[in-house]
Amino acid sequence: xxxxxxxxxxxxxxxxxxxxxxxxxxxxxxxxxxxxxxxxxxxxxxxxxxxxxxxxxxxxxxxxxxxxxxxxxxxxxxxxxxxxxxxxxxxxxxxxxxxxxxxxxxxxxxxxxxxxxxxxxxxxxxxxxxxxxxxxxxxxxxxxxxxxxxxxxxxxxxxxxxxxxxxxxxxxxxxxxxxxxxxxxxxxxxxxxxxxxxxxxxxxxxxxxxxxxxxxxxxxxxxxxxx
Numbered sequence: 016x017x018x019x020x021x022x023x024x025x026x027x028x029x030x031x032x033x034x035x036x037x038x039x040x041x042x043x044x045x046x047x048x049x050x051x052x053x054x055x056x057x058x059x060x061x062x063x064x065x066x067x068x069x070x071x072x073x074x075x076x077x078x079x080x081x082x083x084x085x086x087x088x089x090x091x092x093x094x095x096x097x098x099x100x101x102x103x104x105x106x107x108x109x110x111x112x113x114x115x116x117x118x119x120x121x122x123x124x125x126x127x128x129x130x131x132x133x134x135x136x137x138x139x140x141x142x143x144x145x146x147x148x149x150x151x152x153x154x155x156x157x158x159x160x161x162x163x164x165x166x167x168x169x170x171x172x173x174x175x176x177x178x179x180x181x182x183x184x185x186x187x188x189x190x191x192x193x194x195x196x197x198x199x200x201x202x203x204x205x206x207x208x209x210x211x212x213x214x215x216x217x218x219x220x221x222x223x224x225x226x227x228x229x230x231x232x233x234x235x236x237x238x239x240x241x242x
Contacts, residue, residue, distance in 0.1 A: 032201035033239035036121070041229060043108035047088070049096040057088055060107050091118065099123045101206070117212035117226050119233075124195065124205040134197035134205075138162050141195065154194075157238050162195040165227070167218045190218040192227055194234055208234055 040046070047056045061081060088105070095103045099122040106115040126137060141162050142151045149166025168189050191211045198204035210230040214223025 030200035031241060032198060032204070033241055035240040036206075037236075037238050037240050038104075038233055039236035040104065040233065041106075043110065044104055044106050047092055047103040047105065049092060049100045049103055053092055053096075057085070057092065060088065060105075061085055095120045095122070099125075115212075115226065116214070117210070117230075119208060119210040119230060122207050122209065124207050126195075126203075126205045135160050137197070138195070149191075156194060156196050156234060159197070159199060161197070162193075164191075164193040164195070166191055187213040187216070188218050189213050190223050190227060192230055196237075199239065208237070 045056075045060055047053060047060070061084065091105075092103055098120070100120045101123060102121045103118065104120070105118050132140070138153055138160050142153050145151050146164045146166045148168075149164060151162060151164045154161055154163045168191055189211050190213070191209070193210070194208040196206050196208070198206060210227070212223065212226050214220055214226055217223060
């Protein structure tokens with residue numbers, strides 16, 4: 016008695032979507048979760064990581080500097096959460112006596128709610144649309160197609176980075192790099208990784224370019240987690 020084709024076929028196993036992601040951070044950078052544990056993470060940054068203050072700040076002003084940083088970090092965290100943020104990443108240790116003015120946010124995107132096309136078609140559409148004053152390219156992230164956008168914009172300095180100058184609240188030209196990534200095996204779900212920095216005040220300078228390269232290197236370590 017022969018076995019039917021249907022009986023010979025293995026049962027279909029549905030793919031399991033990831034439950035999170037992983038990144039390797041450069042030394043001196045920290046993650047601030049935005050959905051839960053935000054307050055505890057901020058306290059740890061302020062009391063464990065910010066024992067140092069930038070060169071040029073008098074010892075008597077150290078406490079005021081830390082209070083300014085606390086307000087700055089809380090503002091950044093609130094703004095990131097309002098924009099669908101999952102995690103905020105910041106440099107909290109000075110390099111060469113200065114704090115780097117940079118940050119990036121991992122956030123959920125509502126693309127799937129308004130666009131039912133396959134991810135590759137969505138990415139192609141976004142690449143073709145381009146970005147004013149910048150570039151939009153297709154790139155692989157974690158072995159799958161994604162979108163990378165690189166452009167300049169104006170940004171309130173108070174939102175760009177934890178630094179003593181940030182309280183001046185003046186508009187700075189800002190370099191931005193965004194990665195737009197579909198969540199595998201979970202149709203309609205997307206995330207973005209959004210980097211911003213004023214660099215050294217010139218968004219096309221070599222120094223600013225080095226910060227962008229650092230961010231690209233971080234994204235190259237991105238992988239999905241299933242546990």
